[in-house]
Amino acid sequence: MDNAHKRKKQPEFVRHALLEQAAKLTIEQGLSKVTFQAVAEAVGVTKGGVMHHFATKDALVLAVFNDAMAKFELEVDDAMAKDSVSYGSFTRAYIDATISLGKKGQEQFNHQATLYVLMLGDSELRELWARWSNKQLQKHENTDNTETLCMARLVADGIWLSDFSGISISDKKSLRNRLIQMTQSEQ
Secondary structure, eight states: OOOTTTSOOOHHHHHHHHHHHHHHHHHHHOGGGOOHHHHHHHHTSOHHHHHHHOSSHHHHHHHHHHHHHHHHHHHHHHHHHHOOOOTTHHHHHHHHHHOOOSOSOHHHHHHHHHHHHHHHHOHHHHHHHHHHHHHHHHHTHHHHOSHHHHHHHHHHHHHHHHHHHTOOOTTHHHHHHHHHHHTSSOO
8 A cells, every 4th residue: 555654755746747747727717626626636635735835726736836937938949049040040930830730749739829828817917928029029139020920920929829719710720831831031
């Protein structure tokens, strides 16, 4: 029989599982269904186990948001590192991190959807997203600060929102390719 007192503690593993399950609940059932009890049951820990990692529901939600943001930023950074053309590189990476063409795993869609669900329902989280976006635009001002590139990113956001909201786009790959085309020459 497994004795919790003798079992090796794995706080980072548990914290990761709590974040993943809270994100999953957010997407599937909405933020109002994310409770310490629901997350605890999904992970197989006690409610106190959740509270050990997150003192409040707000702290849990913020951690879920920050985790999803970190994954999104990592994907953008990875794509930029592989891009040999500096002009528009942030925008191309942003488009590819934003538009799901079915080649990405379910976890990919989940962290994107998590960001949207949380931002739509919370002005403080929208502010965090805006700060991140503005910081990125300042960081890449020399390569990605044109009206055309701004329009491409905004269209990608619209496609991202359509994915989340279930709006069907018949040829998303073609739209993605046209957006990428827009990023390849200075206008």
